[in-house]
Amino acid sequence: MRDAVLKTDLHGSFSGGAEQQVDMEQLRKSLKKEQRQIRIRKFTKNKASVFGLIVVCLMIVLAVGAPLICRYDPLELDTVNRLKGCSAEHWFGTDTMGRDVFARVLYGARISLTVGFSVGISAGVLGMIMGLYASTNKIADNILMRICDGLKAIPSTLLAITMMTVLKADIKNVIISLIVVNVPSMARIARSQAIVVKEQTYMEAMRGLGASRSRMLWKHMAPNILSPVIVQVTFVFASSIITEAALSFLGAGVPAPAPSWGNILNEGKGVIYSAWWMVLFPGIFTVLTVLGLNLLGDGVRDFLDPMSS
Amino acid sequence: MKEKILEVDGLCTQFRTERGLLKAIDGVTFDVYRGEMLGIVGESGCGKSVTSQSILRLYDEKRLVKYSGEIRFEGKNLFELPMKQMRQIRGEKISMVFQDALSSLNPVFTVGNQIVESLRIHRKLSRKEAEEKAVEMLDMVGIPDPRRRFYQYPFELSGGMRQRVMIAVALACSPRLLIADEPTTALDVTIQAQIMDLIVDMNRRMDMGVMLITHDLAVVAETCSRVIVMYLGQIVEEGSVDDIFDNPAHPYTRGLIEAVPKMDGDRSRRLHQIDGTVPLLSQIPSGCRFAPRCPYASERCRKEMPELKTISATQKVRCHCVTEEQGKEA
Numbered sequence: 270m271r272d273a274v275l276k277t278d279l280h281g282s283f284s285g286g287a288e289q290q291v292d293m294e295q296l297r298k299s300l301k302k303e304q305r306q307i308r309i310r311k312f313t314k315n316k317a318s319v320f321g322l323i324v325v326c327l328m329i330v331l332a333v334g335a336p337l338i339c340r341y342d343p344l345e346l347d348t349v350n351r352l353k354g355c356s357a358e359h360w361f362g363t364d365t366m367g368r369d370v371f372a373r374v375l376y377g378a379r380i381s382l383t384v385g386f387s388v389g390i391s392a393g394v395l396g397m398i399m400g401l402y403a404s405t406n407k408i409a410d411n412i413l414m415r416i417c418d419g420l421k422a423i424p425s426t427l428l429a430i431t432m433m434t435v436l437k438a439d440i441k442n443v444i445i446s447l448i449v450v451n452v453p454s455m456a457r458i459a460r461s462q463a464i465v466v467k468e469q470t471y472m473e474a475m476r477g478l479g480a481s482r483s484r485m486l487w488k489h490m491a492p493n494i495l496s497p498v499i500v501q502v503t504f505v506f507a508s509s510i511i512t513e514a515a516l517s518f519l520g521a522g523v524p525a526p527a528p529s530w531g532n533i534l535n536e537g538k539g540v541i542y543s544a545w546w547m548v549l550f551p552g553i554f555t556v557l558t559v560l561g562l563n564l565l566g567d568g569v570r571d572f573l574d575p576m577s578s
Numbered sequence: 579m580k581e582k583i584l585e586v587d588g589l590c591t592q593f594r595t596e597r598g599l600l601k602a603i604d605g606v607t608f609d610v611y612r613g614e615m616l617g618i619v620g621e622s623g624c625g626k627s628v629t630s631q632s633i634l635r636l637y638d639e640k641r642l643v644k645y646s647g648e649i650r651f652e653g654k655n656l657f658e659l660p661m662k663q664m665r666q667i668r669g670e671k672i673s674m675v676f677q678d679a680l681s682s683l684n685p686v687f688t689v690g691n692q693i694v695e696s697l698r699i700h701r702k703l704s705r706k707e708a709e710e711k712a713v714e715m716l717d718m719v720g721i722p723d724p725r726r727r728f729y730q731y732p733f734e735l736s737g738g739m740r741q742r743v744m745i746a747v748a749l750a751c752s753p754r755l756l757i758a759d760e761p762t763t764a765l766d767v768t769i770q771a772q773i774m775d776l777i778v779d780m781n782r783r784m785d786m787g788v789m790l791i792t793h794d795l796a797v798v799a800e801t802c803s804r805v806i807v808m809y810l811g812q813i814v815e816e817g818s819v820d821d822i823f824d825n826p827a828h829p830y831t832r833g834l835i836e837a838v839p840k841m842d843g844d845r846s847r848r849l850h851q852i853d854g855t856v857p858l859l860s861q862i863p864s865g866c867r868f869a870p871r872c873p874y875a876s877e878r879c880r881k882e883m884p885e886l887k888t889i890s891a892t893q894k895v896r897c898h899c900v901t902e903e904q905g906k907e908a
């Protein structure tokens with residue numbers, strides 16, 4: 270085989286048969302599979318992150334399948350059955366206006382997960398772009414990082430509340446203000462990682478090969494800073510759920526009739542002594558989701574590291 | 579003589595530092611011919627690597643460095659080319675192999691993909707064509723089972739394998755000049771020999787010029803046809819391998835050669851060493867740069883900088899003592 274290749278002209282194109290290409294395709298698949306199995310094994314070894322994954326998946330299933338699971342509309346008023354305790358009819362009881370708490374909590378999961386997911390992904394992408402760009406350009410670096418410093422100087426919940434009072438209270442604006450709150454830490458992480466990667470010999474080697482600036486930035490640097498950013502995304506996902514609940518609780522988030530976990534808690538706080546179920550269940554759901562996401566984040570780190578195989 | 583592929587003429591590389599401009603390379607002039615192996619030797623900090631990086635203009639010209647002089651390649655002065663054209667030369671016409679292969683390979687790409695990347699920057703190849711070519715390259719640099727290796731990550735390979743991959747990446751576009759910057763320093767002796775054999779083999783087969791930068795004189799003696807000895811950013815001696823090793827003229831070259839441990843002869847003696855250390859760039863002596871460490875230094879050496887003078891058809895040296903002696907004989 271080797272002699273055959275040595276005889277072919279180096280500048281000429283390779284004239285391998287179709288047989289070899291099939292071989293290559295199969296080899297790629299089997300190796301990819303092997304690597305995936307090793308990573309999955311490593312991930313499953315960490316029982317906590319498996320638990321996190323299960324909890325998060327369960328939440329997603331409940332949120333997506335809410336209309337199928339619940340017998341009640343989360344907004345349907347039933348003034349006769351106000352503040353009824355847990356029963357076969359109303360698993361989590363009913364609230365001050367007779368709405369089914371179970372349905373409200375499940376529909377609330379939709380809002381929380383939507384907010385968490387959009388904020389996590391957008392802040393991750395924006396932060397990465399900012400961080401990468403800042404690492405290559407000194408002026409951009411100064412401007413972007415000073416803005417980040419400024420944003421980080423204000424407590425994040427306070428900043429989000431301020432933004433919500435300026436903007437109209439709806440779910441879109443909750444997402445926007447949470448992105449603004451979370452982008453700075455994301456950009457910081459991406460930037461610090463990018464600065465380390467930039468000085469590596471392999472970036473120099475890429476330059477020596479004639480790669481253009483943008484190719485180096487997006488194709489070679491980006492994957493190298495990806496894994497800490499993705500881990501941070503899972504944490505931002507979790508913290509946005511908490512902040513969204515806090516905003517709604519304070520009346521600065523998703524407006525009232527909508528079944529957000531914060532809203533349910535807020536409505537329940539007045540009747541906490543008589544109707545504990547109104548506070549307990551959304552509380553448990555919030556805690557479980559956030560805990561699950563944080564545990565998952567640790568596992569994702571192990572999963573993403575190519576060295577782990 | 580074969581055609582010149584690279585002419586370096588009066589290259590000066592100055593670094594901008596807080597204490598002002600520091601001249602790391604001061605008027606280096608040499609040629610590289612097609613198909614030859616040119617060795618560049620010297621102590622650490624003498625400017626070997628800076629020379630090679632300057633040829634590819636790898637330093638940040640806006641902030642870090644100021645170049646002067648000329649580097650002519652294929653009839654063009656590289657310093658006058660816009661960056662876009664410079665990028666087309668890098669990797670395609672002039673390639674570089676770095677010292678530490680592990681840190682020169684991107685850890686998140688498989689080794690095959692790194693070769694594909696080098697091909698796709700310069701050639702309009704489809705993904706499949708590039709992959710086939712990459713497998714071919716891996717095979718050519720002597721990696722067994724290249725199809726399987728293609729999908730492995732750099733950390734899964736041994737040091738020698740990684741250096742082979744680096745060479746495959748550098749040679750993927752069949753460059754006319756390969757700059758090998760201490761390609762074997764991080765490897766053990768057996769692997770070193772294999773890698774050097776590979777470089778020599780590639781040099782012959784592809785008829786490209788190779789600039790071998792090293793501090794290992796044994797490697798140079800075995801593989802190169804011409805040698806340049808550098809000291810503190812200047813060429814102190816240039817000649818064929820025979821000139822340098824059989825008839826070294828400059829006291830520094832002699833010192834370097836004597837400092838190599840010998841397998842035979844008296845082993846009870848201490849190894850020869852060149853006294854003193856390489857001065858800092860900010861404290862360059864005014865006369866001959868080697869004078870403070872030179873056992874033969876005279877008053878003239880300390881005051882007047884010697885020129886690089888031709889002493890035979892193939893040999894040039896920068897030393898008052900040698901040229902004075904020649905003058906007396908003549």
